[in-house]
Amino acid sequence: MSLPLGFTSQLSDLLRVGKGFSLAAQPTDAASGFDGKKVDGVATLAARAPVLAGLQEQLFAESRYGGKKSVLLVLQAMDTAGKGGIVSRVVGAVDPQGVKLKTFKAPTDEEKEHDFLWRVRPAAPGPGMLGVFDRSHYEDVLIHRVHGWADEAEIERRYAAINDFEAELADGGTTIVKVMLNLGPDEQLARLSARLHDPTKYWKYSPTDLDEREFWPDYMNAYQRAFEHTSTERAPWYVVPADKKWYARMAVQEILIEAMRGMNLHWPAGDYDLAHERSRLVGA
Amino acid sequence: MSLPLGFTSQLSDLLRVGKGFSLAAQPTDAASGFDGKKVDGVATLAARAPVLAGLQEQLFAESRYGGKKSVLLVLQAMDTAGKGGIVSRVVGAVDPQGVKLKTFKAPTDEEKEHDFLWRVRPAAPGPGMLGVFDRSHYEDVLIHRVHGWADEAEIERRYAAINDFEAELADGGTTIVKVMLNLGPDEQLARLSARLHDPTKYWKYSPTDLDEREFWPDYMNAYQRAFEHTSTERAPWYVVPADKKWYARMAVQEILIEAMRGMNLHWPAGDYDLAHERSRLVGA
Numbered sequence: 001m002s003l004p005l006g007f008t009s010q011l012s013d014l015l016r017v018g019k020g021f022s023l024a025a026q027p028t029d030a031a032s033g034f035d036g037k038k039v040d041g042v043a044t045l046a047a048r049a050p051v052l053a054g055l056q057e058q059l060f061a062e063s064r065y066g067g068k069k070s071v072l073l074v075l076q077a078m079d080t081a082g083k084g085g086i087v088s089r090v091v092g093a094v095d096p097q098g099v100k101l102k103t104f105k106a107p108t109d110e111e112k113e114h115d116f117l118w119r120v121r122p123a124a125p126g127p128g129m130l131g132v133f134d135r136s137h138y139e140d141v142l143i144h145r146v147h148g149w150a151d152e153a154e155i156e157r158r159y160a161a162i163n164d165f166e167a168e169l170a171d172g173g174t175t176i177v178k179v180m181l182n183l184g185p186d187e188q189l190a191r192l193s194a195r196l197h198d199p200t201k202y203w204k205y206s207p208t209d210l211d212e213r214e215f216w217p218d219y220m221n222a223y224q225r226a227f228e229h230t231s232t233e234r235a236p237w238y239v240v241p242a243d244k245k246w247y248a249r250m251a252v253q254e255i256l257i258e259a260m261r262g263m264n265l266h267w268p269a270g271d272y273d274l275a276h277e278r279s280r281l282v283g284a
Numbered sequence: 285m286s287l288p289l290g291f292t293s294q295l296s297d298l299l300r301v302g303k304g305f306s307l308a309a310q311p312t313d314a315a316s317g318f319d320g321k322k323v324d325g326v327a328t329l330a331a332r333a334p335v336l337a338g339l340q341e342q343l344f345a346e347s348r349y350g351g352k353k354s355v356l357l358v359l360q361a362m363d364t365a366g367k368g369g370i371v372s373r374v375v376g377a378v379d380p381q382g383v384k385l386k387t388f389k390a391p392t393d394e395e396k397e398h399d400f401l402w403r404v405r406p407a408a409p410g411p412g413m414l415g416v417f418d419r420s421h422y423e424d425v426l427i428h429r430v431h432g433w434a435d436e437a438e439i440e441r442r443y444a445a446i447n448d449f450e451a452e453l454a455d456g457g458t459t460i461v462k463v464m465l466n467l468g469p470d471e472q473l474a475r476l477s478a479r480l481h482d483p484t485k486y487w488k489y490s491p492t493d494l495d496e497r498e499f500w501p502d503y504m505n506a507y508q509r510a511f512e513h514t515s516t517e518r519a520p521w522y523v524v525p526a527d528k529k530w531y532a533r534m535a536v537q538e539i540l541i542e543a544m545r546g547m548n549l550h551w552p553a554g555d556y557d558l559a560h561e562r563s564r565l566v567g568a
Binding site for chain 2: 061064065084087088091092093094095096097099101103132134189192193196197199200202203204205206207210213267268269270272274277278280281284
């Protein structure tokens with residue numbers, strides 16, 4: 001497969017978490033696999049948007065004629081890393097009719113009474129849909145690990161439960177793409193500061209963002225461990241450098257396109273007699 | 285308020301269904317209130333997209349600090365009139381996080397056991413959201429009237445129930461915009477034909493589209509009656525000429541913008557001590 005203009009690698013290969021992966025060794029400010037500047041990346045994002053939208057339409061069309069396939073994009077990251085921007089700028093290019101977005105917040109009292117996957121299962125995308133998890137079941141092995149809300153044995157149990165759950169989704173026809181937006185701490189500080197100096201952004205700031213920032217190394221450890229246990233053949237993790245917003249958006253878009261190209265999608269024929277319907281039209 | 289470039293009227297005034305409105309007298313192929321060609325309309329749609337997206341972000345931001353306001357866009361039309369295009373091209377420019385889309389299909393057996401509004405109430409947008417109904421509770425006074433699935437007295441009861449329901453939504457903070465995309469029968473025939481001559485569109489065609497087409501005058505009567513009974517001060521109908529897709533999209537976008545401008549939205553201040561948080565950042 002030839003690469004689109006500007007790319008020097010297939011991003012889904014380059015950014016995929018494989019054996020021996022070390023999060024600590026990953027750059028946060030790189031434009032990995034792309035030979036261009038911001039202006040080129042922004043142009044690429046715009047140029048490739050119809051490609052992603054077209055693949056999703058094909059997925060949706062298949063589902064109308066019995067297709068069972070779907071896509072699930074899982075987004076995890078430190079605060080301000082740009083999950084929202086991925087949703088609005090990458091997913092936003094796809095027809096809203098084909099998107100099922102679920103934002104996971106701190107669990108409710110009812111949700112806490114159940115196993116951690118209880119609230120996640122109903123949020124999985126149905127046939128034809130691009131599902132997006134803004135945060136996800138991974139919070140239960142990330143923040144829970146960092147703050148010791150679950151002990152080591154429980155965290156291990158959860159890794160296994162997650163793998164079983166994701167394998168079940170994959171068996172049902174869901175292509176899973178898990179993305180960690182890898183932000184550097186300096187860039188986070190700059191973005192938090194920006195939120196506190198722009199009245200149109202005050203509402204996005206929360207004092208807990210700074211509280212959690214103090215646990216940065218613990219979070220990075222928790223991510224590393226999660227990757228080791230849950231980056232599987234059928235539900236791989238991708239770690240995307242996120243200091244450059246334009247790069248992160250373009251990269252996630254490209255990873256989705258590559259994943260969906262692998263789904264072997266086709267435009268369905270109708271379930272009606274084409275010649276007969278054409279002749280009916282003539283008299284209508 | 286000055287008009288945006290190219291507009292000769294405020295569309296929410298011009299296209300609003302008021303006293304004495306006659307659907308039969310409305311053009312389907314006009315570009316009412318716009319002094320431009322397709323190329324200008326397409327440019328206007330693109331240029332105004334960030335305005336709509338910005339208003340929606342403000343609505344969403346308000347809701348994070350206790351705001352109760354929301355918007356509900358109701359879309360009704362004959363088949364192929366372009367509801368899907370409004371969703372993908374107009375609503376699609378808004379952040380998916382702020383959109384709640386509900387597509388109403390033929391009711392399920394469970395839904396049929398309840399009053400017609402039973403399935404509609406839970407689909408109403410929560411605070412901060414732009415809700416979109418692709419078809420709606422109006423099917424129950426349109427197709428039901430056309431095919432005699434409900435008698436005249438029941439249809440009359442439904443008009444009143446709809447007005448009560450919509451007034452309740454408005455009381456709760458929802459700005460309601462109801463749009464009928466007014467397609468001409470010749471243009472419908474051309475679009476149906478296009479679907480039967482393009483393999484990427486076969487999946488969009490259904491033989492029932494042609495069946496329903498035979499009831500065109502009955503549908504127009506049912507719309508006229510529905511407008512007379514349910515175009516209220518707080519939940520007005522807009523009839524948008526829809527033979528020109530570019531115009532219909534631009535017009536619905538503009539009507540939404542005008543409606544949201546009337547909501548008096550503001551960026552919320554945070555609920556934290558700004559000076560204190562800024563000083564915390566310095567040491568972080």
